[in-house]
Structures are given as C-alpha cells and as structure tokens.
Amino acid sequence: MNIRALIQLWNTTQQHRGTSGARVCTEVLLGLYNGSRFPMDLTELRCLDGELFRAAIDVITDDTRRCQMEVHEWLNRITGRHDFGCRFEHLAWDWKVKTLKAGRCKKAYLDEPESQLSPRYLVIKVDEAKLAVYDSEQKALDKIEEQYSDPGNWVEQQVN
16 A cells, blocks of 8 residues: 555545545545445546645555555554544545435444544654655565566466
8 A cells, every 4th residue: 555645645634624635535535445335436536636646546556456454444554543434434424425325424324423533633644764664565565466467477387
C-alpha cells in the first residue's frame, strides 16, 4: 500500500471538510472500505487536483493489485488505533453518502457516538523514518511480484 497516498487522502477528508476534494477522497476511501455499500461514480475523480488524483489512483491500484488488508485496517495499523472502521462510518454519515442498498448511511451503523471519538477529526502525521523503511520493503516486494508476474520468467518443462 502506498502509505503516503493513503494518509494524504485521509488527511484531506479531515482538514478540508466541505470541499469537493475532501468529498471525492471520502468516496474513494469509503468505496475501498465497503464498495457494495458505498459505490463510487468514477467521473467524480475529475474533481481532484493532480496530486490528489495521483494519490487516489495509487491507493486504488495498491488495494486492487495486492490487498494485504482493508484501508481502515491500514490506518489502524499506521496510527496504532482501533477506531478507523467507526471513523469511516462517521465519515459516511457526515457526508450523507448514499449507499447502494439502503439509501443514505444510517445512524444505526455508527458503533460509537461522536462524543466517544477522540479527537473527532484526526489528522495523521507522517513519520518519515518509518515511511522510508516501509517504502524500501514495498519496493522489494514490487520487484519480486514483477519478476513472477512476467510469463517470460517462468520456465516451461516438458514431462515425457
């Protein structure tokens, strides 16, 4: 997962509430969190500036190519918290995001009242040292994956 891009999308939802960029970042994250409940109109990506568009595409790509864990679990892991599933539900409620099956997000889906989310809006600070270690590990995994995804790297063997 491109951690920097994921944090950028999350922080946009928290720091720029009320903007089209934050709305689209919310839709991207909710779509990856639970796509059957929160489908996204891909033309909404047109609302993002170049930097946020690249971050969205990177997170979508990483989530679809090799989903090691769900986006809210990545955020839990990065921050050492356990409340991002709840935070995603509150994000959907805040934006009155339409769900495919049930219309709008329902208050009943919220595990915890807003008063129990502390802080209510959470901005994640990037730890550059930890990110550098993670990036180097991801590059090594990418290289291995690339090696084995190329059919030319596999040796065919005939059995008589």
